[in-house]
Amino acid sequence: MAGRMGGGSTKRTESGAGLTAHAAPETGQRSLAGTKRLLVSIHDVGPRSEGAVDRLRDLLSRHVPEDRQALLVVPDHWAEAPLVPGSPFAARLRGWAETGADIFVHGWFHKDLATHDGFGARLKAQHMTAGEGEFLGLDHSTALDRMERGRALIEGITGRAVTGFIAPAWLYGDGAKQALGDAGFALAEDHWKVWQPASGRVLVRGPVLTWASRSRARIASSLFAARALAPVLSASKVARIGVHPGDVGVPAILASIDRSVGRLMRSHVPSRYRDLAA
Numbered sequence: 001m002a003g004r005m006g007g008g009s010t011k012r013t014e015s016g017a018g019l020t021a022h023a024a025p026e027t028g029q030r031s032l033a034g035t036k037r038l039l040v041s042i043h044d045v046g047p048r049s050e051g052a053v054d055r056l057r058d059l060l061s062r063h064v065p066e067d068r069q070a071l072l073v074v075p076d077h078w079a080e081a082p083l084v085p086g087s088p089f090a091a092r093l094r095g096w097a098e099t100g101a102d103i104f105v106h107g108w109f110h111k112d113l114a115t116h117d118g119f120g121a122r123l124k125a126q127h128m129t130a131g132e133g134e135f136l137g138l139d140h141s142t143a144l145d146r147m148e149r150g151r152a153l154i155e156g157i158t159g160r161a162v163t164g165f166i167a168p169a170w171l172y173g174d175g176a177k178q179a180l181g182d183a184g185f186a187l188a189e190d191h192w193k194v195w196q197p198a199s200g201r202v203l204v205r206g207p208v209l210t211w212a213s214r215s216r217a218r219i220a221s222s223l224f225a226a227r228a229l230a231p232v233l234s235a236s237k238v239a240r241i242g243v244h245p246g247d248v249g250v251p252a253i254l255a256s257i258d259r260s261v262g263r264l265m266r267s268h269v270p271s272r273y274r275d276l277a278a
């Protein structure tokens with residue numbers, strides 16, 4: 001699959017299929033048993049990323065209705081960008097939630113402020129996530145406390161239940177995994193699956209397509225991965241795509257997101273996470 005770099009093979013013509021999916025987003029009425037679903041999400045939503053989130057929403061909206069774009073909200077990004085009830089940003093978040101879009105609690109600080117015991121854990125935390133794996137090193141009670149406060153803050157603003165919890169960088173330590181169930185979140189997600197914490201039932205398996213913008217090497221490898229994963233995602237019953245505010249600074253990533261989402265819209269129906277269990 002890695003050898004299939006040429007873009008030529010992806011141009012399958014199913015003319016109009018994308019339009020059909022757009023014009024008739026699932027209503028819950030017709031049977032979706034055989035339907036392939038596309039889940040798109042915007043990570044790291046908060047007051048500091050507002051401009052970038054707007055750009056990502058505009059880009060995704062070329063293909064996916066706004067109410068099918070999940071938003072992963074960070075309560076206080078790096079302890080520098082608190083989500084404040086009553087603020088203009090909070091009003092926008094409420095408006096987005098009112099469209100019916102999935103809202104997830106996405107950590108609290110996002111950044112990993114814990115100190116990790118052991119070389120392996122430190123290495124994993126620093127090299128895999130650039131220090132963004134907040135929930136990798138938290139003990140159970142700290143994880144539970146941040147989850148519950150995050151949910152209370154966000155639900156207080158939106159006036160509706162969050163869809164679930166997704167840890168920063170999709171990384172969960174043992175304490176966080178346990179706390180998910182105790183906090184009563186309906187859904188959680190990592191890089192390889194979506195599951196129901198209460199029962200442990202896995203609803204979706206397969207990699208999420210995402211891009212990294214931190215360095216040239218990361219950009220290059222994520223552009224490569226987007227091409228290499230295209231046939232895998234096209235064949236998936238549920239395909240997931242996650243985008244980040246940093247993506248808007250890299251035109252090649254924006255183009256890759258546009259291509260990838262557009263391509264999947266030919267075969268998949270944009271959906272909500274919370275409809276997965278139905």
Ligand SMILES: [Zn+2]
Nearest residue numbers: 043044168169
């Ligand atoms: Zn994140």
